[in-house]
Amino acid sequence: MDLVCSQNLSEVAMESTIDNLRMDIKKLRHKSTDERYFINPLEVDALLARTVIEKAIKECVKDFKVPAHQETIVVNRIFTEGKIVFGILIWKNWLHKLMSFMEHNALDSQLPLEITRAEKVAESIGWDFAHNAQWEFLPVTLKKEMSSYHCCFRDEQILPFIDETLLGEGSFGKVLKMSVVPSLQTIFSDDVRYLSNSQKQTLNPCYSADVTSFYR
Numbered sequence: 001m002d003l004v005c006s007q008n009l010s011e012v013a014m015e016s017t018i019d020n021l022r023m024d025i026k027k028l029r030h031k032s033t034d035e036r037y038f039i040n041p042l043e044v045d046a047l048l049a050r051t052v053i054e055k056a057i058k059e060c061v062k063d064f065k066v067p068a069h070q071e072t073i074v075v076n077r078i079f080t081e082g083k084i085v086f087g088i089l090i091w092k093n094w095l096h097k098l099m100s101f102m103e104h105n106a107l108d109s110q111l112p113l114e115i116t117r118a119e120k121v122a123e124s125i126g127w128d129f130a131h132n133a134q135w136e137f138l139p140v141t142l143k144k145e146m147s148s149y150h151c152c153f154r155d156e157q158i159l160p161f162i163d164e165t166l167l168g169e170g171s172f173g174k175v176l177k178m179s180v181v182p183s184l185q186t187i188f189s190d191d192v193r194y195l196s197n198s199q200k201q202t203l204n205p206c207y208s209a210d211v212t213s214f215y216r
Contacts, residue, residue: 063095084108088137111134118130
């Protein structure tokens with residue numbers, strides 16, 4: 001029994017910060033009503049504290065993904081400018097491209113990257129980054145002002161609806177009650193859980209709703 005316990009403790013000790021972060025990111029994933037996964041960027045920001053980034057970058061230095069003499073600079077830039085990009089690269093196991101993203105100044109403020117630029121920055125993974133990976137970390141935030149006019153979105157964008165219940169339907173469409181991630185909307189306080197939209201078929205690429213359509 002002592003031998004088994006010792007072996008298990010050794011295996012735990014061998015887990016890297018990056019592996020642990022990948023597991024943490026997996027736990028943050030939500031499944032949208034259109035069967036796509038998304039991650040709240042606010043939760044990524046909270047996950048990637050400076051001390052965590054420092055440990056992860058030390059591992060990158062050991063694996064020759066980051067030059068040792070640039071370690072401090074890389075940590076500072078990720079903490080202030082690149083948490084989302086860093087999270088994407090961790091999740092997809094693409095950290096070997098981290099320095100290329102930094103050298104091309106392709107960090108959070110530049111997202112979303114168009115395919116052409118992403119392929120220039122990340123080469124073989126560029127298309128997948130631009131077409132798929134980045135959107136999982138860039139869900140739409142439903143803002144209060146969006147309730148007073150029509151909003152159109154790109155096909156790649158993910159709306160943060162995680163559950164829906166049909167309330168009724170007619171010749172003009174369907175009425176649904178939809179559950180939304182509270183921190184990805186600014187219409188009500190964070191304790192809001194449900195809103196309804198009367199034209200579900202326009203949710204993607206276009207979404208419209210009247211302010212009276214939202215429920216606490």
